[in-house]
Amino acid sequence: MLDDARPPDNWTWGVGDDSKPPDTESTDAGPPTNVPPPSVILSTFPELFGSGNLLFKPIASQNASVKQKVLSDPKAAQYLQGYILLGSTAARVIAGRKHRWHRDKILAKSMSLSAAGSKGMKLAGVDKTQAAREDRETADVVAAWREHVGPLRSAVAAANTACGANMKVPELSDKMQAQAAKMVPTARAACLLCGLKREERIAKVDFDVEDSFGEWWVEHWGHRACKNFWLEHEQRLRQR
Ligand SMILES: [Zn+2]
Structure with missing residues (x-):
């Protein structure tokens, strides 16, 4: 399974470039304790979705057989899988954004301390400002996704046919909510990035x-x- 969503290096699928992000357990310095608030994470997605144009734009003008040929390359399918994962991750951050403020004690504490310290704002004011910012970023993420979902769907359909894969494209909206599934594994803590619990699922995404x-x-x-x-x-997240 592909674990990132980088655009292809060039139109011939960058032969010889198998570089990947650092692999999980082995190179890991332990879980982060200061993942930025949801609004910051959300703000990265529109640009990342935009990278899809590197694939979608050139093939849009091709005829069906060329399309099919390009998308039958396993690297194209991998790229699409990564793009889908990126969309699912955005969906989780959107659906989990309110939860994270309750479940991530460090986030809640750091935010109230810094706001109270610098401006003497009351907590309710902090919450309101944050919530408004999150809603704005969410709207931007959903709009950016919808801008690319058409070409993505047609590329995924062609790749599924060409490779016999069964990739599914998530549907993003600003009203997404997670529901706990029954009879599935659970974990003590919620996800550090999105704030959802292990057993929680989002309809039309998961x-x-x-x-x-x-x-x-x-x-x-x-x-x-x-x-x-x-x-x-x-x-990128830390610079924001
Ligand atoms: Zn998560």
């Missing part, structure tokens, strides 16, 4: 979740896709 061999959840961290997103974009 299709056919397999949670048996670590493909869904990393102990003491959270969703594998969220962790991979963090490892790849930590620098």
Whole structure:
């Protein structure tokens, strides 16, 4: 499974470039304790979704057989899978944004301390400002996703046919909510990035979740896709 969503290096799928983000357990310095608030994480997605144009734009003008040929390359399917994971991660941050303020004690504390310290704002004011910012960023993320979802769907359909894959494209909205699934593994803490719990699922996003061999959840961290997103974009997130 692909664990990042970088655009292809060039139109011939960058032969010889197999560089990947640092692999999980081995190079890990332990879970982060200061993941930025949801609004900061959300603000990164529109630009990342935009990278899809590197694939979508050139093939849009091609005829069906050329399209099919390009998308039958396993690297194209991998790229699409990564793009789908990026969309799912955005969906989780959106659906989990309110939860994170309750479940991530360090986040809640740091935010109220810094706001109270610098401006003497009351907590309710901090919450309101944050919530408004999150709603704005969410709207931007959803709009950016909708801008690319058409070309994504047609590329995924062609790639599924060409490779016999079964990729599904998530649907993003600003009203997404997570529901706890029954009879699935649970974990003590919520995901560090999105704030959702291990057993929580989002309709029209989390299709056919397999949670048996670590493909869904990393102990003491959270969703594998969220962790991979963090490892790849930590620098960018910290600069905001
Ligand atoms: Zn997560």
